[in-house]
Amino acid sequence: MKKVELLAPAGNLTCFYAxxxxxxxxxxxxxxxxxxxxxxxxxSEEDLLEALxxxxxxxxxxxxxxxxxxxxxxxQELVSALAPFYEAGLCxxxxxxxxVVSALRKAYPELEIHASTQMxxxxxxxxxxxxxxxxxxxxxxxxxxxxxxxxLKSTGLEVEVFIHGAMCYCYSGQCLMxxxxxxxxxxRGRCAQPCRLPYQYLGKSQQGNAKEQYLLSLKDMxxxxxxxxxxxxxxxxxxxxxxxKSPAYVYGVTALYRKYIDLLExxxxxxxxxAIDSQDLYRIRHLYIRSETENGYYFRHNGKEMxxxxxxxxxxxxxxxxxxxxxxxxxxxxxxxxxxxxxxxxHIGEPISLSGKLGxxxxxxxxxxxxxxxxxGATKEQVADKINAFGxxxxxxxxxxxxxxxxxxxxxxxxxxxxxDLIARIExxxxxxxxxxxxxxxxxxMQHAKSSGNSGVYEKLAFRIHTLEQxxxxxxxxxxxxxxxxxxxxxxxxxxxxxxxxxxxxLPRMVREENGKYLKQLLSTANTENCQGxxxxxxxxxxxxxxxxxxxxxxxxxxxxxxxxxxxxxxASKIGMVTVPVELNSKDVRSLFKGEFAKKAQGILxxxxxxxxxxxxxxxxxxxxxxxxxxxxxxxxxxVVYPVESNCKLCMxxxxxxxxxxxxxxxxxxxxxxxxxFRVEFSIETAEEAGKIAKAFYQFLVIEQGKEKASKPDFxxxxxxxxxxxxxxxx
Numbered sequence: 085m086k087k088v089e090l091l092a093p094a095g096n097l098t099c100f101y102a103x104x105x106x107x108x109x110x111x112x113x114x115x116x117x118x119x120x121x122x123x124x125x126x127x128s129e130e131d132l133l134e135a136l137x138x139x140x141x142x143x144x145x146x147x148x149x150x151x152x153x154x155x156x157x158x159x160q161e162l163v164s165a166l167a168p169f170y171e172a173g174l175c176x177x178x179x180x181x182x183x184v185v186s187a188l189r190k191a192y193p194e195l196e197i198h199a200s201t202q203m204x205x206x207x208x209x210x211x212x213x214x215x216x217x218x219x220x221x222x223x224x225x226x227x228x229x230x231x232x233x234x235x236l237k238s239t240g241l242e243v244e245v246f247i248h249g250a251m252c253y254c255y256s257g258q259c260l261m262x263x264x265x266x267x268x269x270x271x272r273g274r275c276a277q278p279c280r281l282p283y284q285y286l287g288k289s290q291q292g293n294a295k296e297q298y299l300l301s302l303k304d305m306x307x308x309x310x311x312x313x314x315x316x317x318x319x320x321x322x323x324x325x326x327x328x329k330s331p332a333y334v335y336g337v338t339a340l341y342r343k344y345i346d347l348l349e350x351x352x353x354x355x356x357x358x359a360i361d362s363q364d365l366y367r368i369r370h371l372y373i374r375s376e377t378e379n380g381y382y383f384r385h386n387g388k389e390m391x392x393x394x395x396x397x398x399x400x401x402x403x404x405x406x407x408x409x410x411x412x413x414x415x416x417x418x419x420x421x422x423x424x425x426x427x428x429x430x431h432i433g434e435p436i437s438l439s440g441k442l443g444x445x446x447x448x449x450x451x452x453x454x455x456x457x458x459x460x461g462a463t464k465e466q467v468a469d470k471i472n473a474f475g476x477x478x479x480x481x482x483x484x485x486x487x488x489x490x491x492x493x494x495x496x497x498x499x500x501x502x503x504x505d506l507i508a509r510i511e512x513x514x515x516x517x518x519x520x521x522x523x524x525x526x527x528x529x530m531q532h533a534k535s536s537g538n539s540g541v542y543e544k545l546a547f548r549i550h551t552l553e554q555x556x557x558x559x560x561x562x563x564x565x566x567x568x569x570x571x572x573x574x575x576x577x578x579x580x581x582x583x584x585x586x587x588x589x590x591l592p593r594m595v596r597e598e599n600g601k602y603l604k605q606l607l608s609t610a611n612t613e614n615c616q617g618x619x620x621x622x623x624x625x626x627x628x629x630x631x632x633x634x635x636x637x638x639x640x641x642x643x644x645x646x647x648x649x650x651x652x653x654x655x656a657s658k659i660g661m662v663t664v665p666v667e668l669n670s671k672d673v674r675s676l677f678k679g680e681f682a683k684k685a686q687g688i689l690x691x692x693x694x695x696x697x698x699x700x701x702x703x704x705x706x707x708x709x710x711x712x713x714x715x716x717x718x719x720x721x722x723x724v725v726y727p728v729e730s731n732c733k734l735c736m737x738x739x740x741x742x743x744x745x746x747x748x749x750x751x752x753x754x755x756x757x758x759x760x761x762f763r764v765e766f767s768i769e770t771a772e773e774a775g776k777i778a779k780a781f782y783q784f785l786v787i788e789q790g791k792e793k794a795s796k797p798d799f800x801x802x803x804x805x806x807x808x809x810x811x812x813x814x815x
Contacts, residue, residue, distance in 0.1 A: 089145075089321040090345060091244065092338045095328055096125040100135045102331035105416035106338035107346075110145035111135070112178060114327065118162050119149040119273055129168060136172040138478060140514045141422060145175040149327075151200035153271045153667075154181050156649040156676060163191050170195060173515035178223065179203075180257060180271070182645075183652030189218060194518035196220045198244065202257035202271065204644075207232070207597040209627030211239040223323070225255050226305075227699040230317050230382045232597040242320040247311075248337055249325025251302035251380060251390075253279040254696040255594060258622075258644060261695040263667055264741055264806075269814035271646070271667065278720075279696075280396040285706035286717040290725050299705055299718060300696070301396035306377035308368055311344050312355035314382075326372075332406050333372045335413040340368050367409075370402045385735055386700045393705070423482035428471055430454045430462075430488040438471065438502045442510060449505040454492050461491035470499035477507065543567040545785045546686070547778055548590055548619070548765040552578055557771035558778050559585060565786050569619045569640075569763070572603070575610045576733040577713065588617045592734055593644065593697055595624035599734050607632055617660075621645065626659065640686060650676065657684045663763070666693055669813030670750060674757050682758030689747045690777060691765025693808065695726070696739040702728050715768050727768050740767055746805040748784060748797075755790050773799075 092103035094113040103111045113119075113135070114126045127135065132148075139146045148169060154162055162184065166177065176196035179185050180203055188197055198221040199205055199214050206225045214222055221242035224233065237243045252259065262276040263269035279300035286292055305325070307314060314322065322345070324337055344360065347353040369377065374397070378390050425441040432454050439448040464486045472481050488494070548569040549555045555570065568583075569590040575581050589610050595603060607628075617638035620626050622645060629635050639660030647653045647662045653676065656662045664673055664687040677685045703709050703716055713732045718739075719725045727740045751762060764781050766774045780797035784790060 086318060087349060088315060088319060088345065090342055091321050091323045092334055093324055093327040094334065097131040097135060098331045099334045101417055102335035102413055103338055104144065104420055105413050106335045107342035108338050110147060112147045112149055114149045115165055118152050118154065132169060133172055136169060136174060137511055140173045140511060141478060147176045147178050147198065148174060149178045150184055151178050151180045151202050152273045153646050153648045154184055155672065159183060159187055159649045159651055163187050175516050181648065181652060182655050183649040185217060186651050186655045199223060201225060204255050204257040204622055205624060207595055207600060207624045208236045208239050209595060209631050210624035211236050211241050213623050213627040213630060215239055215241055226251060227255060227381045233319065234317055235597045237318060244321035244323050245319050246305060246325055247307040247322045248305055250374065251305050253300040253302055253700055254698050258697045260693055263814045264693055264695055267812055267815055269667055272815055274815045282721060284719040285702065286719055288716055290717050297393045298396050299702055301392045302390055303376050303378045303392050304374045305380040306368065307379055308340060308344060309360055310379050312348060312358045315348055329372055332409045336367060336371045336409045340364055367405060370405055372398055374398050381699060386704060388705045391705050420478060421480045422478050424479050425483040426471060426481055427485045428467060430492050430494055432456050432489050432492055436502065438506050440506050440510065445513060447506060447509045447513065449502060449509055451498055451502050457491050457493040462488065462494035464488065467494060467499065470496055471503055543761065545781060546763045548763060550766050552581065553771040554766050554774045557775040561778060563782050572606055572610060573731065575606050579609065583614060586614050586616050588619055589615055590619040591621060591625040593621045593694065594736055595628050603628060604632055643688060653681050653684065661686055663688060667809050667814040670810045672813060674753065677759055678757040685759055686761040686763055687754050687759050688763050688765060689751055689781065690744060692740040692744045692767045694738050695741050698737045701730060701737055703730060729768065743804060743806045745808040746800065747807060747810060750810055752790050
C-alpha cells in the first residue's frame with residue numbers, strides 16, 4: 085500500500101510541536117499575513133525558521149499557506165517575505181491567487197506550488213489546466229466524491245484531501261456572503277461565518293415566518309472510520325483542518341489518524357478487519373467537535389444529515405481527556421530529540437575534527453590545526469563539556485569519543501564553532517532536495533485564442549442572460565453595439581434552443597467531474613457557428629474548454645477568476661479578457677484597471693451577486709427535493725430575504741444577494757480610465773424587469789455614451805439596490 089502523507093495544521097509554534105509529537109509527516113501554517121485564517125496567531129519569522137529547522141532535521145515537511153487574494157501593493161511584500169523560508173528549506177506554498185502563482189514561479193523556480201482548496205478545483209479539467217502552469221499538487225473542493233477524486237488523481241498531480249475538521253457550506257473560494265454583507269472577505273481570510281447563523285426557510289414565498297434553523301451549517305468531517313477506503317483510493321496527502329484550534333486538538337486528532345494509518349499501511353489491520361477502539365472513538369468525538377460528525381461528501385452528494393440544523397456550537401470539552409492528552413503530548417515531545425554519536429580528534433599539527441552520526445547520516449567538520457599549549461593542555465572533561473553543550477536544540481549526545489594529544493591547546497571558542505558547524509552541516513544535508521520545476525514566466529497561454537474586434541467581449545455593452553424568457557425580451561429590442569452572454573443553463577432547460585443571433589456561452593459557475601460528460605454534450609449543442617466565444621468562471625471551466633478543443637475562440641474570464649493584482653491580470657490576459665473583481669473598492673479598481681489593463685477588462689454594472697454556490701440543497705434540508713430547478717427563499721435574523729436558486733441538472737444551489745448591485749453611477753469613472761466594455765447580468769429577474777433594466781443601461785452607455793446623469797432612470801428610482809464594495813471594499 086502506498087504511503088500517504090499525514091498533514092496537520094498549526095496556528096502557532098506550540099501547535100507545530102504538537103503535530104510533530106503526534107507523528108505528522110507535514111504541517112501547514114501561515115506567516116503573519118496572507119493565510120486564510122487571518123485571526124489565527126500565525127507564525128513570526130523567528131518561529132517559522134525554528135519550525136523549518138526542526139522539520140528538516142526530522143525529515144518532515146512544512147507548507148506555507150498563502151491562500152488569500154492579494155492586492156497589488158501587497159504582492160512584492162509577500163514574495164520578499166518568503167525568501168528566508170525558501171532558503172531555510174521550505175517545501176511548498178499553498179496558493180489561491182494566480183498572480184501569486186506567477187510571481188512565485190519567477191522568484192523561486194524550484195519551489196513547489198500547491199493549488200489551495202480556495203481555487204475551487206472540482207474536476208480533472210481544472211487540474212489539467214493547473215498542471216500546465218507547473219503546479220504540482222491540488223487541494224480539491226471538499227464537495228468531491230471519492231470517485232471524482234480518483235478521476236482527478238489520474239491527471240498526475242498530487243492530490244491532497246481533507247479528512248477531519250470543520251466544513252464550509254459553500255464551495256471554498258466561491259463564497260462572497262461574509263464579504264458582501266459585512267465587508268469581511270473569506271477570500272482574505274476574514275470570514276465572519278454567516279453560514280453558522282440561523283435562517284428561516286420560506287419556500288416559494290418571500291413573505292411570512294418559519295422556524296429558525298441552521299440551514300447552512302455543516303457538521304464537522306470525521307473520516308477515521310473510513311480510512312481503509314481513502315487509503316485504497318491512492319490520495320497523496322490526508323489533511324486535518326484546524327489552524328485556529330488548540331495544541332491538544334492538533335495532537336489528539338493527528339495522533340489518532342497516525343495510529344490507524346500506520347496499522348493499515350503495515351498490514352496489521354486490513355480493510356476487512358479494520359475497527360476503531362472504543363476509547364479512540366470517544367476521544368476523537370470529544371475534541372472540539374461541532375455537535376455530531378459526518379464523513380463529508382466522499383460517499384454522497386448532499387443530505388439533511390450533513391447539516392447541524394439545531395445548533396452549530398461546539399460540544400463541551402472533557403477536561404480529564406484534555407489533561408490526559410496534554411501529558412501524553414509532553415512525553416512524546418521529549419521523544420523527538422535526535423541522538424548523536426560524536427567523535428572528536430585533536431592532534432598537534434593536524435586540523436581538529438568533529439564527526440557526528442545521526443541514523444544513516446555521517447558528517448565531519450574541521451577546524452584549525454591544533455597547537456601546543458604554552459601552559460596546561462585541554463582535558464577530555466573540558467572538551468566533553470563544550471562539545472555536549474547543544475543547549476536548546478533537538479540534539480542529545482548518545483556517545484562521545486574523544487581522542488586528543490596531551491598538552492594540546494583547544495580554546496572554548498574553537499570547540500563552540502566546531503559544534504555549530506556540525507549542526508549547520510547536518511541541517512543543510514537534511515534540507516529537502518528541490519528539482520527545478522519551471523523557470524521564468526508561467527508557461528500557460530491560449531496560444532490560438534482569437535482577439536478580433538468582432539468578438540462580443542469588445543462591444544460597449546453586454547447582457548448576461550439566464551433564462552429563455554429574458555433572451556426573448558432582450559433580443560427583440562435589437563440593440564446596436566451590444567452582445568449577449570447566454571448561460572449554458574438555458575440549454576439545460578431547453579435542449580432545442582437555437583438562437584439565430586451572435587452570442588457567447590457563459591459556462592456554469594461550477595464544473596464537476598460528475599457533470600463533465602453532460603456538459604460536453606451541451607457545449608457541442610450550444611457551440612454553433614453563431615457562438616463567438618465563452619465566459620469562463622473558474623479554472624474548471626477553462627479546463628473543460630481545453631478538453632473540448634474550444635480554446636481557439638475568445639474567452640472572457642468572469643469575476644470569480646480573481647484578478648486582484650497586476651500580475652494576475654497579466655497572467656489572465658494570456659488567456660483572454662478579464663472581469664473587474666466585485667470585492668475591490670473604487671480606488672482599487674481605478675488603480676488596477678487603467679491604460680492597457682483597462683482595455684483587457686469588462687466591468688459588471690448591474691446584477692445580483694452570487695453569495696454562495698453549494699452542493700448542498702436547501703430544499704432537501706428544510707423540506708423535500710422535488711428535483712425541479714426553481715427559486716425558493718430564506719430569511720435571516722434581520723428579516724432580510726435571499727433568493728436561493730436550485731439547478732437540479734447540476735445539483736447545485738446558488739444563494740443570490742437580496743439586492744442587485746447597481747454601478748451605473750460608477751461607470752463614467754471607469755470610462756475615464758479606459759474601460760470600454762461593460763456587462764449587465766440577469767439572474768432571477770422576469771423578462772419585463774430585464775427589459776426595463778436593459779433599456780436604461782443601453783440609453784446610458786450606448787445612446788448617451790456614459791455621460792453623468794442629473795436624474796436617475798425609472799428603474800433606479802423605484803428599486804432598492806446596493807453599490808457593493810465600491811465605497812468600502814473588502815477587508
